[in-house]
Amino acid sequence: MKKIIVTGATSMIGTALIEECVKQNVEVYAVIRSSSGKQSRLPDSSLIHLIDCSLETLDHLPELIPAGCDTFYHIAWGNTGENRNRSTELQSRNISYTLDAVRAANALGCKRFIGAGSQAEYGPMNIDKISPDSPTNPSTPYGASKLASGHLAGMLCRELGMECIWPRIFSVYGIYEKETTMIASGLRKMLRGEPTEFTPAMQRWDYLYSKDAGRAYYLIGEKGRDGAVYCIGSGEAHPLKEYILKMAELTGAEETGIGARPYPQGAVMNLCADTESLQRDTGFVPEYTFEEGIRETIAWIRSQETGV
Numbered sequence: 001m002k003k004i005i006v007t008g009a010t011s012m013i014g015t016a017l018i019e020e021c022v023k024q025n026v027e028v029y030a031v032i033r034s035s036s037g038k039q040s041r042l043p044d045s046s047l048i049h050l051i052d053c054s055l056e057t058l059d060h061l062p063e064l065i066p067a068g069c070d071t072f073y074h075i076a077w078g079n080t081g082e083n084r085n086r087s088t089e090l091q092s093r094n095i096s097y098t099l100d101a102v103r104a105a106n107a108l109g110c111k112r113f114i115g116a117g118s119q120a121e122y123g124p125m126n127i128d129k130i131s132p133d134s135p136t137n138p139s140t141p142y143g144a145s146k147l148a149s150g151h152l153a154g155m156l157c158r159e160l161g162m163e164c165i166w167p168r169i170f171s172v173y174g175i176y177e178k179e180t181t182m183i184a185s186g187l188r189k190m191l192r193g194e195p196t197e198f199t200p201a202m203q204r205w206d207y208l209y210s211k212d213a214g215r216a217y218y219l220i221g222e223k224g225r226d227g228a229v230y231c232i233g234s235g236e237a238h239p240l241k242e243y244i245l246k247m248a249e250l251t252g253a254e255e256t257g258i259g260a261r262p263y264p265q266g267a268v269m270n271l272c273a274d275t276e277s278l279q280r281d282t283g284f285v286p287e288y289t290f291e292e293g294i295r296e297t298i299a300w301i302r303s304q305e306t307g308v
Helices: 012-023 055-064 088-107 141-160 182-192 210-223 240-251 276-282 290-306
Strands: 003-007 027-032 048-052 071-074 112-114 163-169 171-173 207-209 229-232
Touching: 003 012, 003 055, 003 088, 012 027, 012 210, 048 055, 055 088, 071 088, 071 210, 088 112, 088 141, 112 210, 141 163, 163 210, 171 210, 171 290, 182 240, 182 290, 207 210, 207 290, 210 229, 210 276, 210 290, 229 276, 240 290
Parallel strands: 003 027, 003 071, 027 048, 071 112, 112 163, 163 229, 171 207
Antiparallel strands: none
């Protein structure tokens, strides 16, 4: 890769991907909404060009970016967060945005389109590892829209003569993670000395640090196989209780709140990514342990709250 385009550039994974690309001397057109005020998340580098464009106007990208790019990463997604499944209509709009991104990529000369799928495409499963070939049966508007976007992006890419790869993201944590997630909210409460409440936390979970996720995305752009679906995770699962206890140890929290609330109805008890094909095709292996990733995340949270 020499010149790439990234939508969702200031998201957790978008930022991590761009940081890795800058390390590898890749020129980046970072598609952002200037009104979001998140431009400061991106590295200060002459390799990065900020492009002000919303999801609703992705068809304007060919007017804003010089032709001659080789890879298009579409990470942006509308209506995310804890309320993402309250409106099927709002979620379904992302399907059109994805196809707009494919057409823009083609107009800009890109040969490869890489999306941002989700483990939600599989729906609730209770197996040791979920693989790219595991059956998909999404139970939410978010999961269904991700699945439809991946299928239709692949079809349109084939019509236009482009390669298409659809990574499915499992549980990524770290810098710039949404504050409503278990790790992000739990760390903040623990650091402030506030009480936390968790389930008995015996679910088996697979967590991957954001910088590793960014590197996985970079490697997929470099070495990924056309038409592939990749599961983005660490490939290892442990009981949530182990992660929470490590968070408490590193923050100095005296109480964990494990068992303070019951499992929600339909709780997923096994969530682990089968990363064999990702490793085989791209050579990706996580570099960060959970403890190392949490230490960096804690340092970042403290810097945000103290301004240091």
